[in-house]
Amino acid sequence: MNRAIVAMIKASGRSWWQALFSDGRILSEWQTLTNRLRLPFQSNRFSRWEEVSKKGMVGLRLLCPNGMAGELEAPEGHKFFQLKAGGVGVTMGFIGGIKGLSRYCDAHIIGVVVNSEGDCVCRAWETQEKRLIEFRDNVFDMKYRNIGVLSLDVQQLKI
Numbered sequence: 001m002n003r004a005i006v007a008m009i010k011a012s013g014r015s016w017w018q019a020l021f022s023d024g025r026i027l028s029e030w031q032t033l034t035n036r037l038r039l040p041f042q043s044n045r046f047s048r049w050e051e052v053s054k055k056g057m058v059g060l061r062l063l064c065p066n067g068m069a070g071e072l073e074a075p076e077g078h079k080f081f082q083l084k085a086g087g088v089g090v091t092m093g094f095i096g097g098i099k100g101l102s103r104y105c106d107a108h109i110i111g112v113v114v115n116s117e118g119d120c121v122c123r124a125w126e127t128q129e130k131r132l133i134e135f136r137d138n139v140f141d142m143k144y145r146n147i148g149v150l151s152l153d154v155q156q157l158k159i
Helices: 003-012
Strands: 016-021 026-028 057-063 069-073 080-092 098-113 119-126 131-138
Touching: 057 080, 057 098, 057 119, 069 098, 069 119, 069 131
Parallel strands: none
Antiparallel strands: 016 026, 016 057, 057 069, 080 098, 098 119, 119 131
8 A cells, every 4th residue: 555545544543444345446535534634634524425336346344543544345246335333522601501422432342243143344444542453343233332233225225
């Protein structure tokens, strides 16, 4: 990978997904950002995973700010998913009322469904722990971080 891209990922302090397709094409998360400058150094922009065509997708990577990468492969398309687990923090003013809202990400997860029962293999970048882990779970009731049922429509999963 290009050294400048690696440096930007490290400087961003966050993880990024990267999809690989059977025709050799690679689509990186920063190419789907909702702003004009599409580089992996902005931490407050949103990507559009739900708009990415999953046709021909054969691999998914998680590029982490510590230089590590988790990768998943599958021979068929429509089985990959990615999501960020986190929440919203609220700052209250001295006299009351909401002073500000902030989003935070506890974990960035990529996964591939391995059977019709929804079992999946996942990789996750845990932001607080600053580590890349691997785990097995189920998209119909994700135990990891108490996520629960994934929206198959949003993830464009065909099970």
